[in-house]
Amino acid sequence: MAIKNILKYGTTSLREPSKEVHKVSKKISDLVQDLLETMYAKNGVGLAAPQIGINYRVFVLDVSSNDEPLNPMVFINPKIIKKSGAIISNEGCLSFPEAYTDVRRYKNITVKALDRNGRPFVLEANGGTLLTRCIQHEFDHLNGILFIDHCINRFEADAQLEKFNLPPVEVDKLIEEPELEKELTNND
Numbered sequence: 215m216a217i218k219n220i221l222k223y224g225t226t227s228l229r230e231p232s233k234e235v236h237k238v239s240k241k242i243s244d245l246v247q248d249l250l251e252t253m254y255a256k257n258g259v260g261l262a263a264p265q266i267g268i269n270y271r272v273f274v275l276d277v278s279s280n281d282e283p284l285n286p287m288v289f290i291n292p293k294i295i296k297k298s299g300a301i302i303s304n305e306g307c308l309s310f311p312e313a314y315t316d317v318r319r320y321k322n323i324t325v326k327a328l329d330r331n332g333r334p335f336v337l338e339a340n341g342g343t344l345l346t347r348c349i350q351h352e353f354d355h356l357n358g359i360l361f362i363d364h365c366i367n368r369f370e371a372d373a374q375l376e377k378f379n380l381p382p383v384e385v386d387k388l389i390e391e392p393e394l395e396k397e398l399t400n401n402d
């Protein structure tokens with residue numbers, strides 16, 4: 215297994231939807247291992263397969279803090295089956311080195327997926343925790359969606375991207391989220 219090169223924003227394949235996994239084969243186990251090794255090596259919280267140039271519906275994450283034991287989580291063919299509430303989340307991404315911006319996310323989600331052994335599981339992540347936000351962020355990667363597509367303020371996002379020599383926001387990719395916006399305004 216190996217630490218892989220992470221594709222940077224601007225690479226076209228990051229915008230392509232990933233393929234469903236039909237069998238959790240040795241190839242997929244190796245992919246999971248590479249994703250985990252690469253994520254830990256780069257001090258990331260999550261990493262999706264398309265970020266290392268493999269467009270399969272697989273992502274990993276570990277939201278444990280530094281003083282806690284490692285807690286790798288693997289999601290294969292994930293589906294978000296429930297979502298509610300709204301929060302503002304300040305996010306970055308290993309494909310956008312050092313750039314951070316505020317994005318809209320659901321506060322509560324339920325996700326269904328297969329684990330690294332191909333066993334189905336259902337996970338509820340509520341309260342806008344790091345886990346809740348991270349699952350949504352990684353899940354998006356599998357559909358070619360990037361965190362900046364959810365940005366609250368495009369001009370602020372652009373300023374961040376420019377500062378770290380990344381291409382600007384792709385305006386045609388911005389996602390309208392009236393439901394989340396409404397909820398966030400009500401929360402003020």
Ligand code: NI
Nearest residue numbers: 306307308309
């Ligand atoms: Ni990311």
